[in-house]
Amino acid sequence: MRALTMTDYHRMEVADVPRPSPGPGDVLLRVTATGICGSDIHGFTGENGRRHPGQVMGHETAGHVAAVGDGVDTDRFPLGAAATLNPVVLPESDLSTYAGREQHCPRKLVIGVAAERQAAFADYVVVPDRNVVLLAPSMPVHLGALVEPLAVAVHAVRLGDPAPGEPVLILGGGPIGQSLILALRMAGVDRAVVSEPDSRRRDLCRELGAQTISPTDGDVAEQAQQVAGGQVALTLDAVGMTSTLADALRATSLGGTVVLVGMASPTVTIPAYAVSTGERVIRGSFTYAAQDFADAAAWLGEHHGQAAPLVSRVVSPEQAPQAFLDLAGEQPDPGKVLVRFDDTPPGPAGAPS
Numbered sequence: 001m002r003a004l005t006m007t008d009y010h011r012m013e014v015a016d017v018p019r020p021s022p023g024p025g026d027v028l029l030r031v032t033a034t035g036i037c038g039s040d041i042h043g044f045t046g047e048n049g050r051r052h053p054g055q056v057m058g059h060e061t062a063g064h065v066a067a068v069g070d071g072v073d074t075d076r077f078p079l080g081a082a083a084t085l086n087p088v089v090l091p092e093s094d095l096s097t098y099a100g101r102e103q104h105c106p107r108k109l110v111i112g113v114a115a116e117r118q119a120a121f122a123d124y125v126v127v128p129d130r131n132v133v134l135l136a137p138s139m140p141v142h143l144g145a146l147v148e149p150l151a152v153a154v155h156a157v158r159l160g161d162p163a164p165g166e167p168v169l170i171l172g173g174g175p176i177g178q179s180l181i182l183a184l185r186m187a188g189v190d191r192a193v194v195s196e197p198d199s200r201r202r203d204l205c206r207e208l209g210a211q212t213i214s215p216t217d218g219d220v221a222e223q224a225q226q227v228a229g230g231q232v233a234l235t236l237d238a239v240g241m242t243s244t245l246a247d248a249l250r251a252t253s254l255g256g257t258v259v260l261v262g263m264a265s266p267t268v269t270i271p272a273y274a275v276s277t278g279e280r281v282i283r284g285s286f287t288y289a290a291q292d293f294a295d296a297a298a299w300l301g302e303h304h305g306q307a308a309p310l311v312s313r314v315v316s317p318e319q320a321p322q323a324f325l326d327l328a329g330e331q332p333d334p335g336k337v338l339v340r341f342d343d344t345p346p347g348p349a350g351a352p353s
């Protein structure tokens with residue numbers, strides 16, 4: 001089968017590798033499409049040190065159940081069922097300890113990040129059955145690749161606990177910022193203000209229903225206050241660097257919350273008094289609990305039409321190496337780039353899968 005392999009930093013190749021087979025308790029998914037994540041790009045360039053040459057990445061994926069291992073309930077996971085995978089895998093012995101907060105398990109493994117495991121930039125991927133989340137039959141299967149980034153956003157919004165009707169500021173209008181707009185809507189918040197320098201990304205955020213400002217037009221906190229009618233109680237930083245955290249703290253009211261979900265810089269400097277004297281809270285957000293993921297999948301099943309604009313481009317595995325270079329370059333796509341593996345989906349001839 002084909003597997004998109006990072007042979008070196010800045011270099012992807014389509015390799016021919018053996019198809020994995022499902023062990024006991026595992027499900028084999030035939031991959032329809034896998035999204036390229038910002039973290040994959042930072043791994044591809046070597047910037048974040050969280051991906052390694054020789055690795056097959058890919059954690060935002062959807063496809064169909066192709067085979068199951070011993071002990072898997074085929075009534076729950078019938079052959080051909082459309083599904084996505086929750087890439088956060090816990091050892092079975094830790095499941096009850098970390099129920100409801102799976103992301104806190106120190107022994108978790110993230111499919112697509114863990115170098116020792118072949119992930120979803122391939123024709124097939126193996127995953128424990130407890131990490132398989134079925135998709136609504138009515139939704140186009142490739143859009144199931146958006147469940148994972150939406151789950152990241154759902155989790156960040158839940159940590160921020162916004163009040164319905166109150167405006168929320170989002171810093172960064174890339175795929176996570178775009179997913180945050182949708183996750184806020186899920187939480188009953190319709191007023192999102194997004195700060196983003198790229199005009200095509202701002203256009204996309206407005207298409208999703210947000211108001212936008214640009215850091216190139218002046219002070220972000222001042223612009224945000226003008227649009228929102230004052231400081232906001234919650235800012236979601238989907239960038240995560242010194243300048244965005246400073247903007248976030250200044251745009252947020254006394255006692256308010258900044259959720260740090262972006263991971264652009266491993267180290268930042270923060271204005272300490274904005275935290276201490278302002279009693280502002282900076283909350284870290286990473287991945288999601290299993291329930292966040294399941295809720296994101298269920299919402300997307302009903303509202304996939306709202307999420308479809310998030311996909312900017314669909315490429316073949318053979319075109320993917322260039323897409324990685326594009327995304328690492330000066331003019332990245334405004335939204336998500338999906339790598340489509342399965343060109344012959346099941347279903348009526350010509351129907352989109």
Ligand SMILES: [Zn+2]
Nearest residue numbers: 037038039060
């Ligand atoms: Zn991701």
